Amino acid sequence: MTQRTETLKLGLFLRATGHHIAAWRDSGSQADAGIRLEHFVDLARKAEAAGFDTLFLADSVSVRGIDAPTFDRVIAPSLSFEPLTLLSALATVTSRIGLIATASTSYSEPFNLARQFASLDQISGGRVGWNLVTSSDPDAAKNFGGGHQGEQAAHADRYSRAREFHEVVDKLWDSWEDDTLLLDKDSGVFLDRSKLHRADHQGEHFHVRGPLNVLRSPQGKPVLVQAGASDDGRALAAATAEAIFAAHQNLGDAQAFYSDVKSCAAVLGRKPEHIKILPGVTIFTAPTSAEAHAKHQRLQNLVHPEVGLSLLSGLLGGVDLSHLPLDGPLPQDLPATNASKSRQQLILQLAAEGLSIRELYLRLAGARGHWTLVGSPEEVVDQLQAWFEGYGADGFNILPPTYPEGLDDFIALILPELKRRGLVPADGPTGKTLRERLGLPYPAHPATLTRGVLLAV
Amino acid sequence: MTQRTETLKLGLFLRATGHHIAAWRDSGSQADAGIRLEHFVDLARKAEAAGFDTLFLADSVSVRGIDAPTFDRVIAPSLSFEPLTLLSALATVTSRIGLIATASTSYSEPFNLARQFASLDQISGGRVGWNLVTSSDPDAAKNFGGGHQGEQAAHADRYSRAREFHEVVDKLWDSWEDDTLLLDKDSGVFLDRSKLHRADHQGEHFHVRGPLNVLRSPQGKPVLVQAGASDDGRALAAATAEAIFAAHQNLGDAQAFYSDVKSCAAVLGRKPEHIKILPGVTIFTAPTSAEAHAKHQRLQNLVHPEVGLSLLSGLLGGVDLSHLPLDGPLPQDLPATNASKSRQQLILQLAAEGLSIRELYLRLAGARGHWTLVGSPEEVVDQLQAWFEGYGADGFNILPPTYPEGLDDFIALILPELKRRGLVPADGPTGKTLRERLGLPYPAHPATLTRGVLLAV
Numbered sequence: 001m002t003q004r005t006e007t008l009k010l011g012l013f014l015r016a017t018g019h020h021i022a023a024w025r026d027s028g029s030q031a032d033a034g035i036r037l038e039h040f041v042d043l044a045r046k047a048e049a050a051g052f053d054t055l056f057l058a059d060s061v062s063v064r065g066i067d068a069p070t071f072d073r074v075i076a077p078s079l080s081f082e083p084l085t086l087l088s089a090l091a092t093v094t095s096r097i098g099l100i101a102t103a104s105t106s107y108s109e110p111f112n113l114a115r116q117f118a119s120l121d122q123i124s125g126g127r128v129g130w131n132l133v134t135s136s137d138p139d140a141a142k143n144f145g146g147g148h149q150g151e152q153a154a155h156a157d158r159y160s161r162a163r164e165f166h167e168v169v170d171k172l173w174d175s176w177e178d179d180t181l182l183l184d185k186d187s188g189v190f191l192d193r194s195k196l197h198r199a200d201h202q203g204e205h206f207h208v209r210g211p212l213n214v215l216r217s218p219q220g221k222p223v224l225v226q227a228g229a230s231d232d233g234r235a236l237a238a239a240t241a242e243a244i245f246a247a248h249q250n251l252g253d254a255q256a257f258y259s260d261v262k263s264c265a266a267v268l269g270r271k272p273e274h275i276k277i278l279p280g281v282t283i284f285t286a287p288t289s290a291e292a293h294a295k296h297q298r299l300q301n302l303v304h305p306e307v308g309l310s311l312l313s314g315l316l317g318g319v320d321l322s323h324l325p326l327d328g329p330l331p332q333d334l335p336a337t338n339a340s341k342s343r344q345q346l347i348l349q350l351a352a353e354g355l356s357i358r359e360l361y362l363r364l365a366g367a368r369g370h371w372t373l374v375g376s377p378e379e380v381v382d383q384l385q386a387w388f389e390g391y392g393a394d395g396f397n398i399l400p401p402t403y404p405e406g407l408d409d410f411i412a413l414i415l416p417e418l419k420r421r422g423l424v425p426a427d428g429p430t431g432k433t434l435r436e437r438l439g440l441p442y443p444a445h446p447a448t449l450t451r452g453v454l455l456a457v
Numbered sequence: 458m459t460q461r462t463e464t465l466k467l468g469l470f471l472r473a474t475g476h477h478i479a480a481w482r483d484s485g486s487q488a489d490a491g492i493r494l495e496h497f498v499d500l501a502r503k504a505e506a507a508g509f510d511t512l513f514l515a516d517s518v519s520v521r522g523i524d525a526p527t528f529d530r531v532i533a534p535s536l537s538f539e540p541l542t543l544l545s546a547l548a549t550v551t552s553r554i555g556l557i558a559t560a561s562t563s564y565s566e567p568f569n570l571a572r573q574f575a576s577l578d579q580i581s582g583g584r585v586g587w588n589l590v591t592s593s594d595p596d597a598a599k600n601f602g603g604g605h606q607g608e609q610a611a612h613a614d615r616y617s618r619a620r621e622f623h624e625v626v627d628k629l630w631d632s633w634e635d636d637t638l639l640l641d642k643d644s645g646v647f648l649d650r651s652k653l654h655r656a657d658h659q660g661e662h663f664h665v666r667g668p669l670n671v672l673r674s675p676q677g678k679p680v681l682v683q684a685g686a687s688d689d690g691r692a693l694a695a696a697t698a699e700a701i702f703a704a705h706q707n708l709g710d711a712q713a714f715y716s717d718v719k720s721c722a723a724v725l726g727r728k729p730e731h732i733k734i735l736p737g738v739t740i741f742t743a744p745t746s747a748e749a750h751a752k753h754q755r756l757q758n759l760v761h762p763e764v765g766l767s768l769l770s771g772l773l774g775g776v777d778l779s780h781l782p783l784d785g786p787l788p789q790d791l792p793a794t795n796a797s798k799s800r801q802q803l804i805l806q807l808a809a810e811g812l813s814i815r816e817l818y819l820r821l822a823g824a825r826g827h828w829t830l831v832g833s834p835e836e837v838v839d840q841l842q843a844w845f846e847g848y849g850a851d852g853f854n855i856l857p858p859t860y861p862e863g864l865d866d867f868i869a870l871i872l873p874e875l876k877r878r879g880l881v882p883a884d885g886p887t888g889k890t891l892r893e894r895l896g897l898p899y900p901a902h903p904a905t906l907t908r909g910v911l912l913a914v
Contacts, residue, residue, distance in 0.1 A: 026642075031640035061569070074647075085542075092546045092550050185488060214538065
């Protein structure tokens, strides 16, 4: 039995045919699964029945790298549905699992984003989370050349806009107090107008009056999720995030991040247990360790060298590596780019450990920089337990290398072992809303807080 | 049997407790139906089973008129879900009915809008339509004060942006040719890059490179719907719309609009039968005419005078009428506003016929300016048939005064009579996609058209 009072949280990161970049070439995969609704419906129902707490969808507002020579080989896993429409569709075929969609603050309006998330939160009965990203993709800016004229904003500017964007969204989500509707048929009065609030936001980036035309949901408002691990990203997360999808390769880094974010949050007056840290992990498992390694190798063998190089180059922000020998080292003096800083750091760290370019891309092929475990159920769960009990994680965002096989393996082999050790509830998790599932508090409406203070005085 | 070769098309306009402004006060209604998912699921399934061709959702990006004294009485029917999230949720509980969502070109980015509609079109198997509006609501601008700083654009400017917005969306929807995916697991080549196209749009309002990161759907692209009846709106519709939701009070006006739009489209090189004109109609029916009129009166009695005045004032763009006697006439010299021109014209026309202010608001209460029929099934269907066979309509967008009662009445009483007369197919309509349902052609990808010409030469 674990020493921690809460059990560990489990997210499932949905993605076309799986998270390994060669997954679509695997004999068992349906190559175009990413554009088949029934594929996602099957995964969602399976994950809900198994007791996963959340489904998670990443996002991008471009077709990345269309000019790259390897484009026709690497595009496969990115081609899918838009997250909010897909999760809305999945909301009516599930009833308990959380639904977390990624959406960027750089290319949309706070009113539209607040409204769609609030609407889905209502539709799903309070099961929604917003993964706030700022979009490090340089191609995205080219699709939004009205205000920004196709130029990507610098990293710090993206975060300045993101902070204010979140502030506006959060105000809009508090437009309606929980008991605003009167529904009095006799008098004809529908609501108590004193409980409806404008946002009246006047900031550097946005002027938004409000109120939002969607009510608060059974969980008050969507759960705020973040993944940025740069200094800017970490600061925003400590101040505002309720769940964080981290990416670490070893327990030491995970623990450092975990304690850094939680203590930073405490300094800002937040309760550390109100931020759940969920590192991503890709798991290759089978009844025996040898079979698990064979499964892993089967996919690694499908990685075309051009695809591997392209993946590495992409994670480094588009640096050209095509002229370098695959079995030689990554140069020390890479040019600075506007890419995700956390991914760059990870790659440079691995390169410093002596990995060749080929070894680097094969290491990253599993899940683009996320932690990869290959082994028997006992070996895998030993590792997950060590991270959880060592306070490197409050749970995990699972990135199956292949769909559906990788998910089926997790459910058949890993989950029973997690239950046997008391790391997840034997009877499945409880809680109707996503907040309840994750052990997050209900966010009381600010107006009720103010009234409470006035009454207390 | 009708003389027209096609049968008439039937849309169902969803709206909280119904289209009559007092519907929520009716004893049979669930006052907060607009925010209950199961309400919409029930309506959608019922409409699909009955053979309706489409579901339709209007939209607004504000809570209108929060400062008006009657706000707490009139807000009821507007409070609901956001259309794209709601229709995505309904996509998985239906399988044949069309799904048409309204979205404004004034407050969103073409890439985001094109993407969400394309995604829902994929999710639903090609059943989606986009009702393009420019938002006449002055409150909406106050929620989007980044670029436009909270000022509503003038009518003509909104249409200039709308035309270019549609052009960009249409280009983005043609990013992928139908047979772009190769899915060749052996070679590792996922697609034929020569069949993927950028938009490369450089216009007055937008610079958008593309391509869109969602494929074309089984119907090619969403059906384009419009409702604007001003000169600007009519011109845009004749050039681009595939279905039009019109609002007329009598057959003469309906015929004039019908022939105007269709001949204008013909001048622009389009086939008139590729635009379906569907006037809105609210129907109060019962086995006998007397019962139908009693049903109508039951709801009219629930219209609070303040609500009626507010409705009239709102349709006139916010003109203050509160100081005028209810049983007196509407003044001739109303101030000019930025509101929907077609609605203003309709009201002025009715006022010129001698209707008092009270009579005006009661006339409009049924469906905010849409045609209202009160009578037995035979009386109602006589009218619908006259409009259809007289080329005033290709079908109707049905606005039940109450939900679910008004829909149940239509299905139980009107539909059998329409079938008996051969106006709708006795066995229900055929066609998998919305285009097939509406009798619209498949939009061949422009690249295939060019290739065809080259081959022919």
